[in-house]
Amino acid sequence: MVLEEIAGLIGGAHVLSRDELAGRPRDFWTKEPTxxxxxxxxxNVAEVSRVLALCNARGQKVIPEGGRTNLVQGTQAAGDEILLSLERLNGIADPDARSATVMAEAGATIQRIQERAEVAGLRFGLDFGARGSASLGGALAMNAGGLQALRYGTARSQVAGLEAVLSDGTVVSHLTPFTKDNTGYDLKQFFIGSEGTLGVITRAVLHLHPLPAGADTALLAFDDFGAAAALLGALRAQLAGTLSSFEIMWGEFFDFNTGEQGVGTAPLARGHAYYVICEAEGFDPSFDRQRFETLIASAFERGGARDAVVAQSERERREIWNIRENFDAEIRLFGTLVDYDLSLPIDAMESFAEAVRRELQAKAPQNRGLHIMGHLGDGNLHLTTGVPDPEMKPLIDELVYGLIAAHGGAISAEHGIGITKKRFLRHSRSPEELALMRRLKTTLDPANILNPGKVIDVTGPVTLEGRVAQ
Amino acid sequence: MVLEEIAGLIGGAHVLSRDELAGRPRDFWTKEPTxxxxxxxxxNVAEVSRVLALCNARGQKVIPEGGRTNLVQGTQAAGDEILLSLERLNGIADPDARSATVMAEAGATIQRIQERAEVAGLRFGLDFGARGSASLGGALAMNAGGLQALRYGTARSQVAGLEAVLSDGTVVSHLTPFTKDNTGYDLKQFFIGSEGTLGVITRAVLHLHPLPAGADTALLAFDDFGAAAALLGALRAQLAGTLSSFEIMWGEFFDFNTGEQGVGTAPLARGHAYYVICEAEGFDPSFDRQRFETLIASAFERGGARDAVVAQSERERREIWNIRENFDAEIRLFGTLVDYDLSLPIDAMESFAEAVRRELQAKAPQNRGLHIMGHLGDGNLHLTTGVPDPEMKPLIDELVYGLIAAHGGAISAEHGIGITKKRFLRHSRSPEELALMRRLKTTLDPANILNPGKVIDVTGPVTLEGRVAQ
Structure with missing residues (x-):
């Protein structure tokens, strides 16, 4: 009945039944159908509005979806729910060079926006592995992070103006290109990072940046974590605004990924405790290279680096990044892979990693390896291990999230909460915060039709008074 | 009765009666008592919580106040309201060099935070004229902008973690130092920029930046607006992350402020249409200076600049900035000063300025002068004129805000809305947006006790259904 009504609003060709979706995997990572x-x-936006108004009136639950590349079951749908795809809203306007902005629709992929910006001599500051499939709407709804957050900030920082549709179909549009706009509450902030639970993002005006003229990339080895962290501090200052990545790999991951079963070869000796990839992108290639090499040489001579190599070609640069970004061998090794996306104070990282290793050995000795790597410059680590039996995952979840809370960390840095991490949210947020989130959700979506069950439940032990009832 | 109860909570010495406030001006700009x-x-935070819980229960309206330097009557109190000063919450923790953050309480001044950061070799990215009086809580509540927003963003961008107290006394605390934190809704965004209407900010963890080693400053003259805007684009790229200011002054302001009645002398010829101050702060003084001078020379030789001077000493640098920042002579000239803080697409600035000049001549020929200047790099202009009679102000308000709407601008870039701009908010925000703001306000502050009447009214023609009722 609802589906027929929706067909009346947007055309029957754009309402796909369950049978028609049989061959369509429910997300990027699994072959299971939705x-x-x-x-x-x-x-278009008007149709999104009409569909939501209808669904709200009918109590029909709606799961907004973009490229389905999120890692937290953020677009998982139950059998009585419908998926709202933004794939037909995929336009990108011509970039405005003077204001350094571009307007794009939610269904446009990150990669297409990057390419459009680049043609205009500009850089879109958001980049991550799933760029070819991930949509702008999804990236904003999840506040994606990625490889350039150190320089340009997370997805939130890229947004000048935003348009979203509320659960009742109200279009809330503020598509301005301004850096400064204190005209009342900054409503876009409410939708960004709310994982589709407060509104459906339809369009955005995005800040762009000057397109760098070249990249300098180095790989360094350390045996001392403090020395690696000190290099981050030094490069942050000395490379001014050109430092774009500062990634760390614990030795076990590096050695595995450059070993016999791995994906690449090591351009410097294996066996060290930590490896760092740093990259700067500037506008004056000859000076930039000279300064970069001087700083790397200094890290080697006086800064505690045990080894260092600077990429001399784009091929060498890609080989360095491949060690960090290619997880094919890891997936083969680990079988059932258990992975975490964590923020931590840099000072707590070393002891956190040691504690995880110790507790895994004590409580889950069957686990396979412990790969830690991540965006040290953002305080963001990714931790992966393998388990012989999927039923071990809850044990390891409790272990890792318990240690994250004890070390003052956050259970999600850039991947979000979705369904996967919902029950651990209490490790990072207080009962008062959870109650306030619930109050906002019930205010903006009183019928609970928008991506229900993601991020925060609207019923259960956290009361609206900001206290835990049980 | 309420006051006695509050005295019971925080001590009678900290409840000042109306008589005791007689000599205390209601804001930084006027001598009138509150x-x-x-x-x-x-x-402390617990006392803020208890006071608000009590006031909420009693229906006592509360005006949170910091340094009272806002320009929009944002802390103006009526006779039945009480002021809640955060001045005793003024602690600043030791900066954490490794995470480049510092925790500070709401009552700490911007200048003290800057100084504490600098001692640790770090830079707090927020700076504006009222730094010595303005408090952190006020700056965050207003999402202050200022002189370094081009490089470091507005106040919002400085915040890693935040603590605020809701109208019912609930403390919502998330004092984390992370760059990436996707653990549910980013609640701090709801309080930043909400002008004390959604909660009282009590503490924050602030991002800090490497402290630059030196500043290079130039003053340039242009007769062509497009050439000035093109220089901004060029410097944004070529100076990478070191460009910290790009300010513009229309000729009338420059000529006045460097003239007989002005505050400084002109280090280059007067009579041009536009003057630009640009400043870069880098980490490699000798290279930075060489690159800066090369770029300024190129602007002069090929970029359309008619004249240019690079400051050769800190004294010369201060003289250049004094032309832009010293408004003493302007205040004397204008008497009753009417001023605006506007965001505009850079492409629309020239025609907007011309339209204002034309309409002022036609509709308010008694006005005295038209000074336009601002942060071109942020798309933010300040426009000032004088009127012989304060009663002319509403006419000029309508004229300027009408033209801002027609040119796609925003009625507030960095000063906020408060009371002063509330009735013009409809020029920048749609009925749907205003209705959503109202819905958020009534959700978070159902008794309307927090800074009532600022930003958005909770009653009146905008209905909660997102439509205009009349």
């Missing part, structure tokens, strides 16, 4: 009763594809 | 019935000064 359980949703249907998928609807409005063609 | 009309508030009392001022209360809790000494």
């Amino acid at each position: 359980r949703a009763r249907a998928l609807v594809r409005p063609g | 009309r508030a019935r009392a001022l209360v000064r809790p000494g």
Whole structure:
């Protein structure tokens, strides 16, 4: 009945039934089909508005979806829910060079926005592995982070103006290109990072940046964590605004990924405790290279680095990044892979990693390896291990998230909460915060039709008074 | 009765009656005393919580106040309201060099935070003229902008973690130092820029930046607006992350402020249409200076600049900035000063300025002068004129805000809305946006006790359904 009504609003060709979705995996990572009763594809903002108004009136639950590349079951649908795909809203306007902004629709992929910006001599500051599939709407809804957050900030920082549709179909549009805009509450902040639970993002005006003229990339080895962290501090200052990445790999991951079963070869000796990839992108290639090499040489001579190599070609640069970014061998090794996306104070990282290793050995000795790597410059570590049996995952979840709370960390840095991390949210947020989130959710979506069950439940032990009831 | 109860909570010495406030001006800009019935000064977060819980239960309206330097009557109190001063919460923790953050309480001044950061070899990215009086809590509540927003962003960008107290006394605390933190809704964003209407900010963890080693400053003259804007684009790229200011002054302001009645002397010829101050702060003084001078020379030789001077000493640098920042002569000239803080697409600035000049001549020929200057790099202009009679102000308000709307601008870039701009908010925000703001306000402060009447009214023609009722 609802589906027929929606077909009347947007055309029957854009309402796909469950049967038609059989071959369509429910996310980027699995081959399982979606359980949703249907998928609807409005063609413009007005249609999104009409579909939501109808669903709200009918109590029909709606799961907004972009490129389905999120890692937290953020677009998982139950059998009575419908998927709302933004794929037909995929336009990108011509970039405005003077204001350094571009307007794009939610369904445009990150990569296409990057390419459009680059043609205009500009850089879109958001980049991550799933760029070819991930959509702008999804990236903003999840406040994606990625490889350039150190320089340009997370997805939130890229947004000048935003348009979103509320659960009742109200279009809240503020598509301005301004850096400064204190005209009342900054409503876009409410939608960014709310994982589709407070509104459906339809369009955005994005800040762009000057396009750098070249990249300098180095790989360094350390045996002392403090020396690696000190290099970050030094490069942050000395490379001014050109430092774009500062990544760390614990030795076990580096040695594995450059070893016999790995994906690449080591351009410097294996066996060290930590490896760092740093990259700067500037506008004056000859000076930039000279300064970069001087700083890396200084890290080697006086800064505690045990070894260092600077990429001399784009091929060498890609080989260095491949060690960090290629997880094919890891996936083969680990089988059932258990992975975490964590923020930590840099000072707590070393002891956190040691504690995880110790507790895994004590409580889950069957686990396979412990790979730690991540965006040291953002205080963001990714931790991966393998388990012989998927049923071990809850044990390891409790172990890792318990240690994260004890070390003052956050259970999600850039991947979000979705369903996967919902029950651990209490490790990072207080009962008062959870109650306030619930109050905002019930205010903006009183019928609980928008991506229900993601991030925060609207019923259960946290009361609206900001106290834990049990 | 309420005051006695508050005295019981925080001590009678910290409840100042109306009589005791007689000599205390209601804001930084006027000598008029406050009309508030009392001022209360809790000494810590728990006391702020207890005071608000009590006021909420009693229906007592509360005006949170910091340094009272805002320009929009943002802390103005009526006779039945009480002021809640955060001045006793003024602690600043030792900066954490490794995470480049510092925790500070709401009552700490911007200048003290800057100084504490600098001692640790770090830079606090927020700076504006009122730094010595303005408090952190006020700056965050107003999402202050200022002189370094081009490089470091507005106040919002400085905040890693935040603590605020809701109208019912609930403490919502998330004092984490992370760059990336996707653990549910980013609640701090709701309080920043909400002008004390959604909660009282009590503490924050602030991002800090490497402290630059030196500043290079130039003053340039242009007769062509497009050439000035093109220089901004070029410097943004070529100076990478070191460009910290790009200010513009229309010729009338420059000529006045460097003239007989002005505050400084002109280090280059007067009579040009536009003057630009640009400043870069880097970490490699000799290279930075060489690159800066090369770029300025190129602007002069090929970029359309008619004249240019690079400051050769800190004294010369201060002389250049004094032309832009010293408004003493302007205040003398204008008498009753009417001023605006506007965001505009850079492409629309020239025609906007011309339209204002034309309409002022046609509709308010008695006005005295038209001074335009501002942060071109942020798309933010300040426009000032004088009127012989304060009663002319509403006419000029309508004229300027009408033209801002017609040119796609925003009625507030960095000063906020408060009371002063509330009735013009409709020029920048849609009925749907205003209705959503109202819905958020009534959700978070159902008794409307927190800074009532600022930013958005909770009653009146905008309905909660997102439509205009009349």
